[in-house]
Amino acid sequence: MVEATPNIRIPETELTERFVRSSGPGGQNVNKVATAVQLRFDVRRSPSLPPDVRERLLTLAAPRINRHGELVIDARRYRSLERNREDARARLARWIARAARPPKRRKPTRPSRAAKRRRLESKKSRGRTKKLRKPPTE
Structure with missing residues:
Protein backbone atom coordinates (compact mmCIF):
# COMPACT_ATOMS: atom_id res chain seq x y z
CA MET A 1 0.00 0.00 0.00
CA VAL A 2 1.39 3.38 -1.05
CA GLU A 3 0.11 6.24 1.09
CA ALA A 4 0.36 9.44 -0.95
CA THR A 5 -1.79 11.63 1.31
CA PRO A 6 -3.91 10.83 4.39
CA ASN A 7 -6.93 10.47 2.07
CA PRO A 47 -10.35 3.82 -8.71
CA SER A 48 -8.18 5.13 -5.85
CA LEU A 49 -7.71 8.60 -7.35
CA PRO A 50 -10.39 11.30 -7.14
CA PRO A 51 -11.21 12.75 -10.61
CA ASP A 52 -9.64 16.18 -9.95
CA VAL A 53 -6.38 14.62 -8.69
CA ARG A 54 -6.35 12.26 -11.72
CA GLU A 55 -6.61 15.20 -14.14
CA ARG A 56 -3.86 17.17 -12.39
CA LEU A 57 -1.61 14.09 -12.27
CA LEU A 58 -2.12 13.47 -15.99
CA THR A 59 -1.05 17.07 -16.65
CA LEU A 60 1.84 17.22 -14.17
CA ALA A 61 3.43 13.88 -15.06
CA ALA A 62 2.60 14.00 -18.79
CA PRO A 63 6.17 13.20 -19.98
CA ARG A 64 6.24 10.07 -17.78
CA ILE A 65 2.82 8.76 -18.86
CA ASN A 66 2.74 6.32 -21.77
CA ARG A 67 0.00 6.02 -24.38
CA HIS A 68 -1.86 3.46 -22.23
CA GLY A 69 -2.25 6.03 -19.44
CA GLU A 70 0.34 4.42 -17.17
CA LEU A 71 2.73 6.50 -15.09
CA VAL A 72 6.13 4.82 -15.48
CA ILE A 73 8.74 5.43 -12.79
CA ASP A 74 12.23 4.08 -13.38
CA ALA A 75 14.24 3.64 -10.17
CA ARG A 76 17.90 2.67 -10.51
CA ARG A 77 19.56 5.02 -8.04
CA TYR A 78 20.70 2.31 -5.63
CA ARG A 79 22.50 -1.02 -6.02
CA SER A 80 19.91 -2.92 -4.02
CA LEU A 81 16.55 -4.00 -5.44
CA GLU A 82 14.72 -3.23 -2.18
CA ARG A 83 16.01 0.34 -1.95
CA ASN A 84 15.13 0.98 -5.61
CA ARG A 85 11.67 -0.42 -4.95
CA GLU A 86 11.18 1.91 -1.96
CA ASP A 87 12.53 4.82 -4.01
CA ALA A 88 10.04 4.16 -6.85
CA ARG A 89 7.11 3.99 -4.42
CA ALA A 90 8.22 7.16 -2.63
CA ARG A 91 8.45 8.99 -5.97
CA LEU A 92 4.96 7.80 -6.92
CA ALA A 93 3.65 9.07 -3.58
CA ARG A 94 5.32 12.48 -4.19
CA TRP A 95 3.77 12.76 -7.69
CA ILE A 96 0.30 11.99 -6.30
CA ALA A 97 0.78 14.34 -3.32
CA ARG A 98 1.76 17.17 -5.71
CA ALA A 99 -1.34 16.49 -7.83
CA ALA A 100 -3.55 16.38 -4.74
CA ARG A 101 -2.74 20.00 -3.87
CA PRO A 102 -5.18 22.22 -5.77
CA PRO A 103 -3.55 25.14 -7.59
CA LYS A 104 -3.82 28.56 -5.97
CA ARG A 105 -6.49 30.79 -7.47
CA ARG A 106 -5.15 33.88 -9.20
CA LYS A 107 -6.26 37.16 -7.69
CA PRO A 108 -6.85 39.64 -10.51
CA THR A 109 -4.85 42.83 -10.00
CA ARG A 110 -4.62 46.18 -11.76
CA PRO A 111 -1.52 48.30 -12.29
CA SER A 112 -1.45 51.37 -10.05
CA ARG A 113 -1.77 54.91 -11.43
CA ALA A 114 1.94 55.50 -10.69
CA ALA A 115 2.92 52.32 -12.55
CA LYS A 116 0.89 53.43 -15.60
CA ARG A 117 2.54 56.86 -15.47
CA ARG A 118 6.05 55.30 -15.24
CA ARG A 119 5.30 53.02 -18.20
CA LEU A 120 4.11 55.91 -20.37
CA GLU A 121 7.12 58.06 -19.35
CA SER A 122 9.53 55.29 -20.31
CA LYS A 123 7.77 54.89 -23.68
CA LYS A 124 8.04 58.64 -24.36
CA SER A 125 11.69 58.65 -23.31
CA ARG A 126 12.44 55.70 -25.59
CA GLY A 127 10.64 57.46 -28.48
CA ARG A 128 12.71 60.63 -27.92
CA THR A 129 15.94 58.59 -27.94
CA LYS A 130 14.98 56.99 -31.25
CA LYS A 131 13.92 60.33 -32.74
CA LEU A 132 17.35 61.81 -31.92
CA ARG A 133 19.03 59.03 -33.94
CA LYS A 134 17.26 60.08 -37.16
CA PRO A 135 18.94 62.54 -39.49
CA PRO A 136 17.45 66.06 -39.37
CA THR A 137 14.64 66.75 -41.87
CA GLU A 138 14.27 69.99 -43.84
Missing part, protein backbone atom coordinates in the same frame (compact mmCIF):
# COMPACT_ATOMS: atom_id res chain seq x y z
CA ILE A 8 -5.31 8.79 -0.95
CA ARG A 9 -3.92 5.26 -0.65
CA ILE A 10 -2.89 3.15 -3.62
CA PRO A 11 -3.28 -0.63 -3.07
CA GLU A 12 -0.60 -3.09 -4.25
CA THR A 13 -3.01 -4.52 -6.84
CA GLU A 14 -2.89 -1.26 -8.83
CA LEU A 15 0.92 -1.28 -9.07
CA THR A 16 2.96 -3.28 -11.55
CA GLU A 17 6.66 -3.77 -10.93
CA ARG A 18 9.23 -5.03 -13.39
CA PHE A 19 12.84 -5.66 -12.45
CA VAL A 20 15.47 -4.92 -15.07
CA ARG A 21 19.24 -4.83 -15.15
CA SER A 22 20.69 -1.56 -14.03
CA SER A 23 23.58 0.31 -15.60
CA GLY A 24 26.33 1.94 -13.61
CA PRO A 25 28.43 0.71 -10.68
CA GLY A 26 27.89 -2.73 -9.21
CA GLY A 27 30.90 -4.81 -10.08
CA GLN A 28 30.17 -8.30 -11.36
CA ASN A 29 26.55 -8.04 -10.17
CA VAL A 30 25.68 -5.43 -12.78
CA ASN A 31 25.50 -8.02 -15.57
CA LYS A 32 23.70 -10.70 -13.54
CA VAL A 33 21.23 -9.17 -11.11
CA ALA A 34 18.13 -7.17 -12.06
CA THR A 35 18.11 -4.43 -9.40
CA ALA A 36 16.49 -1.56 -11.28
CA VAL A 37 12.72 -1.21 -10.78
CA GLN A 38 10.18 -0.08 -13.34
CA LEU A 39 7.01 0.83 -11.45
CA ARG A 40 3.83 1.28 -13.48
CA PHE A 41 0.63 2.85 -12.19
CA ASP A 42 -2.47 3.11 -14.40
CA VAL A 43 -3.56 6.70 -13.76
CA ARG A 44 -6.56 6.70 -16.09
CA ARG A 45 -8.21 3.56 -14.68
CA SER A 46 -7.31 3.86 -11.01
Whole structure:
Protein backbone atom coordinates (compact mmCIF):
# COMPACT_ATOMS: atom_id res chain seq x y z
CA MET A 1 0.00 0.00 0.00
CA VAL A 2 1.39 3.38 -1.05
CA GLU A 3 0.11 6.24 1.09
CA ALA A 4 0.36 9.44 -0.95
CA THR A 5 -1.79 11.63 1.31
CA PRO A 6 -3.91 10.83 4.39
CA ASN A 7 -6.93 10.47 2.07
CA ILE A 8 -5.31 8.79 -0.95
CA ARG A 9 -3.92 5.26 -0.65
CA ILE A 10 -2.89 3.15 -3.62
CA PRO A 11 -3.28 -0.63 -3.07
CA GLU A 12 -0.60 -3.09 -4.25
CA THR A 13 -3.01 -4.52 -6.84
CA GLU A 14 -2.89 -1.26 -8.83
CA LEU A 15 0.92 -1.28 -9.07
CA THR A 16 2.96 -3.28 -11.55
CA GLU A 17 6.66 -3.77 -10.93
CA ARG A 18 9.23 -5.03 -13.39
CA PHE A 19 12.84 -5.66 -12.45
CA VAL A 20 15.47 -4.92 -15.07
CA ARG A 21 19.24 -4.83 -15.15
CA SER A 22 20.69 -1.56 -14.03
CA SER A 23 23.58 0.31 -15.60
CA GLY A 24 26.33 1.94 -13.61
CA PRO A 25 28.43 0.71 -10.68
CA GLY A 26 27.89 -2.73 -9.21
CA GLY A 27 30.90 -4.81 -10.08
CA GLN A 28 30.17 -8.30 -11.36
CA ASN A 29 26.55 -8.04 -10.17
CA VAL A 30 25.68 -5.43 -12.78
CA ASN A 31 25.50 -8.02 -15.57
CA LYS A 32 23.70 -10.70 -13.54
CA VAL A 33 21.23 -9.17 -11.11
CA ALA A 34 18.13 -7.17 -12.06
CA THR A 35 18.11 -4.43 -9.40
CA ALA A 36 16.49 -1.56 -11.28
CA VAL A 37 12.72 -1.21 -10.78
CA GLN A 38 10.18 -0.08 -13.34
CA LEU A 39 7.01 0.83 -11.45
CA ARG A 40 3.83 1.28 -13.48
CA PHE A 41 0.63 2.85 -12.19
CA ASP A 42 -2.47 3.11 -14.40
CA VAL A 43 -3.56 6.70 -13.76
CA ARG A 44 -6.56 6.70 -16.09
CA ARG A 45 -8.21 3.56 -14.68
CA SER A 46 -7.31 3.86 -11.01
CA PRO A 47 -10.35 3.82 -8.71
CA SER A 48 -8.18 5.13 -5.85
CA LEU A 49 -7.71 8.60 -7.35
CA PRO A 50 -10.39 11.30 -7.14
CA PRO A 51 -11.21 12.75 -10.61
CA ASP A 52 -9.64 16.18 -9.95
CA VAL A 53 -6.38 14.62 -8.69
CA ARG A 54 -6.35 12.26 -11.72
CA GLU A 55 -6.61 15.20 -14.14
CA ARG A 56 -3.86 17.17 -12.39
CA LEU A 57 -1.61 14.09 -12.27
CA LEU A 58 -2.12 13.47 -15.99
CA THR A 59 -1.05 17.07 -16.65
CA LEU A 60 1.84 17.22 -14.17
CA ALA A 61 3.43 13.88 -15.06
CA ALA A 62 2.60 14.00 -18.79
CA PRO A 63 6.17 13.20 -19.98
CA ARG A 64 6.24 10.07 -17.78
CA ILE A 65 2.82 8.76 -18.86
CA ASN A 66 2.74 6.32 -21.77
CA ARG A 67 0.00 6.02 -24.38
CA HIS A 68 -1.86 3.46 -22.23
CA GLY A 69 -2.25 6.03 -19.44
CA GLU A 70 0.34 4.42 -17.17
CA LEU A 71 2.73 6.50 -15.09
CA VAL A 72 6.13 4.82 -15.48
CA ILE A 73 8.74 5.43 -12.79
CA ASP A 74 12.23 4.08 -13.38
CA ALA A 75 14.24 3.64 -10.17
CA ARG A 76 17.90 2.67 -10.51
CA ARG A 77 19.56 5.02 -8.04
CA TYR A 78 20.70 2.31 -5.63
CA ARG A 79 22.50 -1.02 -6.02
CA SER A 80 19.91 -2.92 -4.02
CA LEU A 81 16.55 -4.00 -5.44
CA GLU A 82 14.72 -3.23 -2.18
CA ARG A 83 16.01 0.34 -1.95
CA ASN A 84 15.13 0.98 -5.61
CA ARG A 85 11.67 -0.42 -4.95
CA GLU A 86 11.18 1.91 -1.96
CA ASP A 87 12.53 4.82 -4.01
CA ALA A 88 10.04 4.16 -6.85
CA ARG A 89 7.11 3.99 -4.42
CA ALA A 90 8.22 7.16 -2.63
CA ARG A 91 8.45 8.99 -5.97
CA LEU A 92 4.96 7.80 -6.92
CA ALA A 93 3.65 9.07 -3.58
CA ARG A 94 5.32 12.48 -4.19
CA TRP A 95 3.77 12.76 -7.69
CA ILE A 96 0.30 11.99 -6.30
CA ALA A 97 0.78 14.34 -3.32
CA ARG A 98 1.76 17.17 -5.71
CA ALA A 99 -1.34 16.49 -7.83
CA ALA A 100 -3.55 16.38 -4.74
CA ARG A 101 -2.74 20.00 -3.87
CA PRO A 102 -5.18 22.22 -5.77
CA PRO A 103 -3.55 25.14 -7.59
CA LYS A 104 -3.82 28.56 -5.97
CA ARG A 105 -6.49 30.79 -7.47
CA ARG A 106 -5.15 33.88 -9.20
CA LYS A 107 -6.26 37.16 -7.69
CA PRO A 108 -6.85 39.64 -10.51
CA THR A 109 -4.85 42.83 -10.00
CA ARG A 110 -4.62 46.18 -11.76
CA PRO A 111 -1.52 48.30 -12.29
CA SER A 112 -1.45 51.37 -10.05
CA ARG A 113 -1.77 54.91 -11.43
CA ALA A 114 1.94 55.50 -10.69
CA ALA A 115 2.92 52.32 -12.55
CA LYS A 116 0.89 53.43 -15.60
CA ARG A 117 2.54 56.86 -15.47
CA ARG A 118 6.05 55.30 -15.24
CA ARG A 119 5.30 53.02 -18.20
CA LEU A 120 4.11 55.91 -20.37
CA GLU A 121 7.12 58.06 -19.35
CA SER A 122 9.53 55.29 -20.31
CA LYS A 123 7.77 54.89 -23.68
CA LYS A 124 8.04 58.64 -24.36
CA SER A 125 11.69 58.65 -23.31
CA ARG A 126 12.44 55.70 -25.59
CA GLY A 127 10.64 57.46 -28.48
CA ARG A 128 12.71 60.63 -27.92
CA THR A 129 15.94 58.59 -27.94
CA LYS A 130 14.98 56.99 -31.25
CA LYS A 131 13.92 60.33 -32.74
CA LEU A 132 17.35 61.81 -31.92
CA ARG A 133 19.03 59.03 -33.94
CA LYS A 134 17.26 60.08 -37.16
CA PRO A 135 18.94 62.54 -39.49
CA PRO A 136 17.45 66.06 -39.37
CA THR A 137 14.64 66.75 -41.87
CA GLU A 138 14.27 69.99 -43.84
